[in-house]
């Protein structure tokens with residue numbers, strides 16, 4: 424589903440963020456990407472999202488070559504990918520329900536689809552009781568669960584979770600990881616970036632270790648070797 428072929432990313436100031444990365448992620452996989460700060464994880468994610476282009480090498484998502492993608496085609500690609508961030512990025516003046524509904528409105532879904540799907544995904548992340556709360560009335564773990572509901576509601580093929588547990592305590596971290604695992608079990612590909620050794624070990628799934636823009640390890644059984 425995702426293919427990086429000898430990808431280099433050099434920023435205009437000369438920083439080499441990716442240094443010859445080759446990797447592939449198959450549909451249905453759950454892949455964690457680990458590495459110290461500055462290793463190149465965010466750059467990798469930006470290239471998958473089409474937010475930035477490689478300096479050399481190619482990045483593709485299914486048959487779409489992201490090096491050649493035109494800006495007008497990026498929204499179409501982005502609809503196939505749900506993204507979750509460390510800082511949640513919810514709209515503060517909308518309730519949990521409205522935050523999720525808004526993602527469906529933007530994608531052009533009908534009122535009937537919204538009315539049927541939003542409660543369903545909020546139930547999946549165990550937030551039925553709090554769906555009318557505003558973000559300020561929710562805990563960090565609950566905010567992240569709303570963000571997950573929003574990311575999955577349009578049934579993307581891929582979920583990218585960029586340090587999703589970075590602001591959470593261990594109990595909430597565990598819950599978020601279990602939800603991501605459940606989403607993956609339902610067939611969605613998940614790419615997770617994390618610093619958290621416990622998360623990677625609890626998952627027991629494929630782990631890619633990055634260092635200074637290179638992949639230094641690719642382990643299929645959840646080993647974290649930093």
Ligand code: ADP
Pocket residue numbers: 434435436438439440458459460461462463464465466467
């Ligand atoms: P990580 O997510 O693993 O912390 P990043 O991909 O953010 O790593 O960064 C990789 C390297 O690229 C770092 O040295 C960082 O300072 C640099 N970098 C990231 N974004 C930019 C940018 N827009 N311009 C210049 N350098 C950048």
